[in-house]
Amino acid sequence: MKQLADRPRQNGVVVIMLVLVVFMAAFSVILAALNNRAPAIRQNLAIAREMQEARDALLAYATLFPDHYGGGPGRLPCPNSNNNPAGYPISPCAGIALGRLPQEVYLPAGNIFEIGNHNAGIDQQFWYAVSPEYRQSSSATLNSTILGPYSVDGESDIIAVLIAPGQSLVGQDRVGNPLLASNYLEGGNNTVPNFFNNTVNPDLVNDRVLPIRRLELMSLVTTQVAQTIRELLDVYHPLNGASYPSTAQFSTALASLLAPAWLATDNWPAETTYTFVNANTATLQFSDCSMTFTFEFGVAGLDRGGNFEC
Numbered sequence: 001m002k003q004l005a006d007r008p009r010q011n012g013v014v015v016i017m018l019v020l021v022v023f024m025a026a027f028s029v030i031l032a033a034l035n036n037r038a039p040a041i042r043q044n045l046a047i048a049r050e051m052q053e054a055r056d057a058l059l060a061y062a063t064l065f066p067d068h069y070g071g072g073p074g075r076l077p078c079p080n081s082n083n084n085p086a087g088y089p090i091s092p093c094a095g096i097a098l099g100r101l102p103q104e105v106y107l108p109a110g111n112i113f114e115i116g117n118h119n120a121g122i123d124q125q126f127w128y129a130v131s132p133e134y135r136q137s138s139s140a141t142l143n144s145t146i147l148g149p150y151s152v153d154g155e156s157d158i159i160a161v162l163i164a165p166g167q168s169l170v171g172q173d174r175v176g177n178p179l180l181a182s183n184y185l186e187g188g189n190n191t192v193p194n195f196f197n198n199t200v201n202p203d204l205v206n207d208r209v210l211p212i213r214r215l216e217l218m219s220l221v222t223t224q225v226a227q228t229i230r231e232l233l234d235v236y237h238p239l240n241g242a243s244y245p246s247t248a249q250f251s252t253a254l255a256s257l258l259a260p261a262w263l264a265t266d267n268w269p270a271e272t273t274y275t276f277v278n279a280n281t282a283t284l285q286f287s288d289c290s291m292t293f294t295f296e297f298g299v300a301g302l303d304r305g306g307n308f309e310c
Helices: 002-064 214-239 250-255 261-265
Strands: 097-100 104-106 112-114 127-130 150-152 155-164 208-213 272-278 281-286 292-296 303-305
Touching (some): 002 112, 150 208, 155 214, 214 281, 250 272
Antiparallel strands (some): 281 292
């Protein structure tokens, strides 16, 4: 009788053992699959990191060197359109330019601004496109109202894109013709202005596209413009009764000061809303931007309110 009573208990142990065996087998299969995918995962993370680093370098260049090539802040370097080994931009670049991401930019003083060598484990540097108004060789007006002509995955108002090509697909001759964009980019990414990431069928399109949006660049540029205007008005303040100009006097006061040429060329005064708060305090806003910059005479820095992006 005791043996009969123990059988259900033994059967239960057998079932648990079978479940454990099945679980361990399944776990082994999953672990093996993850191990096989680990190199690809690491490479994807590396590509994403390098694209972000390149994007940050371009944004820094556009805001740190407003007088480069005679333009104001917000202008990006031209692509390396001939794939020269030195990796510098080919300027001037006409139209909606598409080429390789430049590795470095020579500054007027002879210094070099490093953007970086970002090949992401592929045989060439990232590809890069910049819109006409935002390229460094452009003489077009550039301020917070100038829309970006590109789209990425249906999102519009993009001013530049970085593209990391995947491994070569059928029909792509990268050795014989490394200048031809279609040997690296697929699905329309080798033309402009509409770009996209294809996550549906990577056997047909394996590009990764990272946009640079107008608003994220302008959040940096308007800060620089606001600082420039504030410095001019700080000169005006002690010469005019220890007071900033009234709201109605702003345009006249700004025109009377020795402002950098790009401020007028890029039509920033017309896109600036200045508000007199009191003799020592004023605010600035810019068209298409939600940020409000507040400054106070004798107090360093700008108080920035509203959304971080314009």
